[in-house]
Amino acid sequence: MAIPASDIKFAGSIPTLYDEYLVPLIFEVYAAETAPRVAALAPSRVLETAAGTGVVTRAMARVLPASVELIATDLNQPMLDRAAATGTQRPVQWQQADAMKLPFEDASFDVVVCQFGAMFFPDKSAAYAETRRVLRPGGAFVFAVWDRIEDNEFADVSTQALATLFPSDPPRFMARVAHGYYERQVIERDLAKAEFTTSPGFETITARSRAASPRVAALAYCQGTPLRNEIEARSGSLTEATAVCEEALAHRFGAGPIDGRIQAHIVTARR
Numbered sequence: 001m002a003i004p005a006s007d008i009k010f011a012g013s014i015p016t017l018y019d020e021y022l023v024p025l026i027f028e029v030y031a032a033e034t035a036p037r038v039a040a041l042a043p044s045r046v047l048e049t050a051a052g053t054g055v056v057t058r059a060m061a062r063v064l065p066a067s068v069e070l071i072a073t074d075l076n077q078p079m080l081d082r083a084a085a086t087g088t089q090r091p092v093q094w095q096q097a098d099a100m101k102l103p104f105e106d107a108s109f110d111v112v113v114c115q116f117g118a119m120f121f122p123d124k125s126a127a128y129a130e131t132r133r134v135l136r137p138g139g140a141f142v143f144a145v146w147d148r149i150e151d152n153e154f155a156d157v158s159t160q161a162l163a164t165l166f167p168s169d170p171p172r173f174m175a176r177v178a179h180g181y182y183e184r185q186v187i188e189r190d191l192a193k194a195e196f197t198t199s200p201g202f203e204t205i206t207a208r209s210r211a212a213s214p215r216v217a218a219l220a221y222c223q224g225t226p227l228r229n230e231i232e233a234r235s236g237s238l239t240e241a242t243a244v245c246e247e248a249l250a251h252r253f254g255a256g257p258i259d260g261r262i263q264a265h266i267v268t269a270r271r
Helices: 014-039 055-063 077-086 124-134 153-165 173-178 184-193 214-223 227-233 238-253
Strands: 045-048 069-074 093-096 109-115 135-146 201-211 258-270
Touching (some): 014 055, 014 201, 124 135, 153 201, 153 227, 173 227, 184 201, 201 214, 227 238
Parallel strands (some): 045 069, 045 109
Antiparallel strands (some): 135 258, 201 258
16 A cells, blocks of 8 residues: 655654654653563564664663664664664664565564554555564564544644644644554454464553643644645645644643643554
């Protein structure tokens, strides 16, 4: 299934803005949830797909023993470049790779980790089948996906605000992609198609997203995600779009430091 190239394009200034603004806003809290779950599995070799700028990689590097081999991959080399430049407290192998066609041998990892990447896979079951292929018998696939957009307040408010700026063709990346893959039955179906035959563990985790100001949150979403590509494709002013979202966030949450609900699922499937 083809997906728009703009949905998976993390290039230009996006990796930097993503890492500076979006990672602390919504990703760090779930990295702190994911890493201990991986460590509890006592793996010797871990693969991360869709690693982005390395927030989960860094969290795993802190909690996994130095003897554990950790390979972090992403489709977008600019994201990995940012991750490698930030670095980790112990060695990690950074490697460009497509989760749809992993360049690794069968049964070569104890755990595969993917935080907020599955939503971008054009064929979820095919990507999951690749994950299963590289897992050893008894190995675990640990991944996180966002819950529906209504349970993620900053993203929801920003999406609604942009609809007022582009009423005839509103940018829907956040609702369509980032928060478009959350239904448990759908996820279980896709895993079953990939021959993960046991019922997966499924945890819904609610947390808080905090920003120093509405502008920080608006910058994170409008300029640090592929939502930026949708805004620019509509010949819209990125500055104006960011300002509209900032105003809407300030109206809803206040002009100073803001705090909103975020919610995601952490899924664990066994080979």
